[in-house]
Amino acid sequence: MELFANLYTGFEVALTPLNLLYCLGGVFVGTLIGVLPGLGPTATIAMLLPVTFGLPPVSALIMLAGIYYGAQYGGSTTAILINLPGESSSVVTALDGYQMARQGRAGLALSTAALGSFFAGTVATFLLALFAPPLAEIALKFGPAEYFSLMVMGLVASVVLAHGSLIKAIAMILLGLLLGLVGTDVTSGTPRFTFDIPELADGINFVIVAMGMFGLGEIIRNLENEETRDVFARKITGLLPTWNDIKTITAPVLRGTALGSALGILPGGGAMLSSFAAYSLEKKISKNSKNFGKGAIEGVAAPESANNAGAQTSFIPMLTLGIPSNPVMALMIGAMIIQGIQPGPQVMTEQPSLFWGIIVSMWVGNFFLVVLNLPMIGLWVRMLTVPYHLLYPAILVFCAIGVFSLNNSTFDVYLMAIFGVLGYVLSKLDCEPAPLLLGFILGPMMEEYLRRAMVLSRGDAMVFIERPISATMLGLAVIGLIVVLLPSIRKKREEAFTEEG
Amino acid sequence: MSGFGIRNQKDFYSGLLFIAFGVAFMWIAQNYNFGTPRRMGPAFFPIILSGILIAIGIAIAVRGVTVAEEPMRGFTLKGLVLVIVGTLLFGFLVRSAGVPIATAALVAVSAYASQRFNWKPTLVLAVGMAVFCTVVFIYALGLPMPVRGPWLGG
Numbered sequence: 001m002e003l004f005a006n007l008y009t010g011f012e013v014a015l016t017p018l019n020l021l022y023c024l025g026g027v028f029v030g031t032l033i034g035v036l037p038g039l040g041p042t043a044t045i046a047m048l049l050p051v052t053f054g055l056p057p058v059s060a061l062i063m064l065a066g067i068y069y070g071a072q073y074g075g076s077t078t079a080i081l082i083n084l085p086g087e088s089s090s091v092v093t094a095l096d097g098y099q100m101a102r103q104g105r106a107g108l109a110l111s112t113a114a115l116g117s118f119f120a121g122t123v124a125t126f127l128l129a130l131f132a133p134p135l136a137e138i139a140l141k142f143g144p145a146e147y148f149s150l151m152v153m154g155l156v157a158s159v160v161l162a163h164g165s166l167i168k169a170i171a172m173i174l175l176g177l178l179l180g181l182v183g184t185d186v187t188s189g190t191p192r193f194t195f196d197i198p199e200l201a202d203g204i205n206f207v208i209v210a211m212g213m214f215g216l217g218e219i220i221r222n223l224e225n226e227e228t229r230d231v232f233a234r235k236i237t238g239l240l241p242t243w244n245d246i247k248t249i250t251a252p253v254l255r256g257t258a259l260g261s262a263l264g265i266l267p268g269g270g271a272m273l274s275s276f277a278a279y280s281l282e283k284k285i286s287k288n289s290k291n292f293g294k295g296a297i298e299g300v301a302a303p304e305s306a307n308n309a310g311a312q313t314s315f316i317p318m319l320t321l322g323i324p325s326n327p328v329m330a331l332m333i334g335a336m337i338i339q340g341i342q343p344g345p346q347v348m349t350e351q352p353s354l355f356w357g358i359i360v361s362m363w364v365g366n367f368f369l370v371v372l373n374l375p376m377i378g379l380w381v382r383m384l385t386v387p388y389h390l391l392y393p394a395i396l397v398f399c400a401i402g403v404f405s406l407n408n409s410t411f412d413v414y415l416m417a418i419f420g421v422l423g424y425v426l427s428k429l430d431c432e433p434a435p436l437l438l439g440f441i442l443g444p445m446m447e448e449y450l451r452r453a454m455v456l457s458r459g460d461a462m463v464f465i466e467r468p469i470s471a472t473m474l475g476l477a478v479i480g481l482i483v484v485l486l487p488s489i490r491k492k493r494e495e496a497f498t499e500e501g
Numbered sequence: 502m503s504g505f506g507i508r509n510q511k512d513f514y515s516g517l518l519f520i521a522f523g524v525a526f527m528w529i530a531q532n533y534n535f536g537t538p539r540r541m542g543p544a545f546f547p548i549i550l551s552g553i554l555i556a557i558g559i560a561i562a563v564r565g566v567t568v569a570e571e572p573m574r575g576f577t578l579k580g581l582v583l584v585i586v587g588t589l590l591f592g593f594l595v596r597s598a599g600v601p602i603a604t605a606a607l608v609a610v611s612a613y614a615s616q617r618f619n620w621k622p623t624l625v626l627a628v629g630m631a632v633f634c635t636v637v638f639i640y641a642l643g644l645p646m647p648v649r650g651p652w653l654g655g
Contacts, residue, residue: 389618
């Protein structure tokens, strides 16, 4: 069995003491930021990236992945205990989870979330191991035209399936693509949009963009309206579910896992869409549906399994095609490039230990989350109440030092401040920063593939339509856009994202 | 604010912003070689992208004049200015005065943006962060950053 041989390779990498340590560190930091107020995974990963540049690539990526799914977990803890979803993917968990906490069943809600997530993570890891190789196999046959069309489709899908204004998201992608082109053009050697500033000759580091727009921008937004946090349950007891509880949650966990795994593969899908969809589905088909919103355990089990499954399977397009489906994946791709790894299907064949090591580490990380976090819940509860007005100056310091350490350049710090202003102003205008970051990472790659495709076709743009795979992907992108722009579906899409929130 | 029939400020101003970015990128890109479709020059891709960005910007701005929505609110000038000034100050001080001073300055300036600002905990945080960052980043991780800048005789 090739699958088991591959998984064995993965275990050999993931179970080395050093990588276990980075995995543990990643999930710990991830959970921490998930429970701390006002700090998202994108900003944290950007903040920690400079630290990981010195690590071997596999350790760096294992740790970053750990932060990502650790943050999902921490986000659901805050959703259950204080009705404040730490991450957007745990918005629906708050609906029933917080009600359970008010009824004194906080421990049960937390363990349901943890066990559901662990089960979903295990299944999704297997799916990843099963489906990644054939997908990479197909992608290896792609030419530049297919790659260009794939990126177009990926970018379009990421905004079609995300919430918010579609047209503004597309404008943000274009702005990101343009900003990504700043720096020296690789083909002609012409410096572009650099204003003769030497620091811009190598382009803008993606860490600066991410920290400015997600780190600084988020802090300024949080300062508009400072929240106070009241923890409902200070002492958490009754962590262990009874046999009856387990029987109740089995079916929702299975459905949530299946739905989450499927939606996570879609670009733009990932954790958030999965959890919303799983909650709606469960509410529709459950016999207990009248109790939803009043502390139904199924309303915690299904979305929590789904968001974890979705978070795991969203690695599939990133690892096999080099296409980011959300800003965290975009940062992972940026981290790979800095580590000298060209993201794409060749990663699996050229760096099997990296590829399988990351996949297996996700399962190991999910295991850590269960065995460490349930006993450590007391610590997380205390972290919930760290006052934000003492936390954000510290976050700013880490951002500033992190950016300065990239090149020991004060210019980078100033540039981060500019992106902070831009991020805040754009978000006030209802323009989400995530699509800009996706475009920013893909900009130079897209231009390169476009250029190569056009050279091969002798300047004939029809190549994108004449090649069947490329045409299919462009077709899907166009259909996606048309469907969302249809008034009836547009209304439903808006409802789907607001109804439960 | 809306003297000439802007019904949705968020759409209108974001549209203008996108148009401005599009025009700026296109304007600058014109100085580069456009090339041919077969041999794309450095201006080719940016000019196409900025062209689409301008078109979408116009569409968003037009929507801002025609479709009404709730006005923009809650803009925090204090938060924006203090966070940005603190960050710029860090950049200005980190070389000349060193990491501890720059860190303390950033903490002090940015903490003032909070409604719950209180000088005592802020002072403790500023000193604590300055010591922590110096020890962790410079002494433990060995990042090549100055502890004392030229201003302090370093």
